[in-house]
Amino acid sequence: MSPQKAAETLDLSGVPCPQNAARALLRIEGMAPGSVLAVILDDGEPIRNVPPVLEAEGHKELFRARENKGWRLVMRRGDR
Amino acid sequence: MIYLDNAATTRPDPAVLEAMAQAREDYGNASSVHRLGVAAAKAVEMARAAVAEALQVRPDEVVFTSGGTEANNLALKGVLLAGARRGHLVISAVEHPSVLEPARALQRLGCRLSLVGTDSDGVIDLSALAKLLTERTSLVSVMHANNETGALQPLAEIGRLCRRRGVLFHTDASQSFTKEALEPRRVGADLVTMSAHKIHGPKGVGALYVRPGFRLEPILHGGGQEGGLRSGTHNTAAILGFGAAVGLSRARDAARVRRLRDRLEARLRELVPGLRRNGPRARRVCGILSVTIPRGRAGDLLQALSREGVCASAGAACSAAVAHPSHVLLAMGLSADEAGRTLRLSLSRWTTAAEVESVARIIARLAQR
Numbered sequence: 480m481s482p483q484k485a486a487e488t489l490d491l492s493g494v495p496c497p498q499n500a501a502r503a504l505l506r507i508e509g510m511a512p513g514s515v516l517a518v519i520l521d522d523g524e525p526i527r528n529v530p531p532v533l534e535a536e537g538h539k540e541l542f543r544a545r546e547n548k549g550w551r552l553v554m555r556r557g558d559r
Numbered sequence: 560m561i562y563l564d565n566a567a568t569t570r571p572d573p574a575v576l577e578a579m580a581q582a583r584e585d586y587g588n589a590s591s592v593h594r595l596g597v598a599a600a601k602a603v604e605m606a607r608a609a610v611a612e613a614l615q616v617r618p619d620e621v622v623f624t625s626g627g628t629e630a631n632n633l634a635l636k637g638v639l640l641a642g643a644r645r646g647h648l649v650i651s652a653v654e655h656p657s658v659l660e661p662a663r664a665l666q667r668l669g670c671r672l673s674l675v676g677t678d679s680d681g682v683i684d685l686s687a688l689a690k691l692l693t694e695r696t697s698l699v700s701v702m703h704a705n706n707e708t709g710a711l712q713p714l715a716e717i718g719r720l721c722r723r724r725g726v727l728f729h730t731d732a733s734q735s736f737t738k739e740a741l742e743p744r745r746v747g748a749d750l751v752t753m754s755a756h757k758i759h760g761p762k763g764v765g766a767l768y769v770r771p772g773f774r775l776e777p778i779l780h781g782g783g784q785e786g787g788l789r790s791g792t793h794n795t796a797a798i799l800g801f802g803a804a805v806g807l808s809r810a811r812d813a814a815r816v817r818r819l820r821d822r823l824e825a826r827l828r829e830l831v832p833g834l835r836r837n838g839p840r841a842r843r844v845c846g847i848l849s850v851t852i853p854r855g856r857a858g859d860l861l862q863a864l865s866r867e868g869v870c871a872s873a874g875a876a877c878s879a880a881v882a883h884p885s886h887v888l889l890a891m892g893l894s895a896d897e898a899g900r901t902l903r904l905s906l907s908r909w910t911t912a913a914e915v916e917s918v919a920r921i922i923a924r925l926a927q928r
């Protein structure tokens with residue numbers, strides 16, 4: 480079901496907003512443009528807040544899927 | 560001016576001040592979810608990653624505090640107030656007041672407190688420590704490097720003793736952080752205190768490493784920041800400065816500072832007959848030199864040094880204005896009179912060989928008047 484296999488996974492379960500978004504940004508910005516990062520997020524605020532923050536910085540959501548009680552969000556790093 | 564009081568505090572690195580200035584733009588609350596909040600949170604997380612990397616731990620295991628004092632208070636009170644089961648605290652006799660005083664406060668609240676003594680170098684007696692540990696012991700707190708003598712404690716051995724007894728182990732690494740190799744997992748430390756202003760970072764910020772897996776009662780309750788362990792809006796500017804300071808620390812600086820410190824000691828020994836060093840020769844953090852002069856009073860010598868543009872301390876900075884002799888030096892077996900003749904000279908990565916030579920000569924002249 481995954482269009483692209485994520486090379487790296489960042490587990491942010493239990494990490495509150497906006498700390499989770501901050502850590503996801505730091506990680507993805509450290510990767511090469513085009514790289515794919517999977518982020519594990521809690522349900523609720525985290526899955527609502529984190530994707531738009533990453534997209535606003537030019538990264539693209541590839542897909543999201545329920546995983547255990549939370550979510551697996553897969554993002555591709557933008558070029559800027 | 561020659562500044563040899565770096566164990567008291569250090570001059571902030573210009574790059575630290577620059578990093579702090581980023582808070583001009585990133586002034587949001589690091590708990591707000593709008594862009595300025597995320598920007599502030601990102602700055603905080605960057606600093607947290609730098610601190611975590613220096614200890615080889617995970618970022619989630621680093622709690623930012625207002626400094627070493629608060630981190631020490633959180634470690635001691637956090638463990639003792641969380642656990643109703645045990646209630647026995649063991650600390651060394653040479654701890655900084657920010658460990659000693661919370662320990663005494665806990666004792667007034669009904670905890671049992673034991674102090675472990677040291678040898679004449681200020682290194683704790685491991686067999687005495689082993690005998691003190693029981694199934695009632697909650698926590699052992701022994702500092703990494705002593706702030707008056709620089710003496711390093713055998714953390715790995717202490718960690719082993721604690722693990723065998725199922726006792727938590729805290730170490731105050733305020734004086735050693737980034738200067739001595741310290742990996743909490745390797746030495747079996749469950750809690751580690753750090754302070755930014757000892758490493759050219761800003762004053763009023765520090766951190767506590769907290770290994771996951773045991774309960775710690777917060778001492779500041781409120782909005783639940785820092786995983787609920789330290790409520791209060793993040794001091795973004797200070798945390799940014801702390802992160803930058805960690806990033807600027809280099810192992811080769813420690814080696815250079817050590818050589819200069821040893822040079823200072825050698826010159827003082829040559830120029831001031833009867834001068835004695837306190838603390839171990841080798842197992843000492845790089846920047847600290849404690850010496851006892853053969854006669855006179857350290858207080859008078861410090862005043863005279865200050866008039867010549869040299870900043871140093873008698874023992875610890877905090878107690879410099881207080882008349883009673885250093886508990887650290889007394890624990891090592893010095894007399895009150897010897898403690899009163901003791902001077903602490905502490906170097907930084909900016910200390911030069913010329914300054915060392917010049918200070919040695921000035922002290923020699925003043926101490927033999």
Ligand SMILES: Cc1ncc(COP(=O)(O)O)c(C=O)c1O
Pocket residue numbers: 566567625626627628629631655657702704705706731733734754755756763764765
């Ligand atoms: C060994 C030691 N622990 C704790 C502290 C306290 O740290 P802070 O000044 O950040 O509260 C200091 C220095 O002041 C220290 O030297």
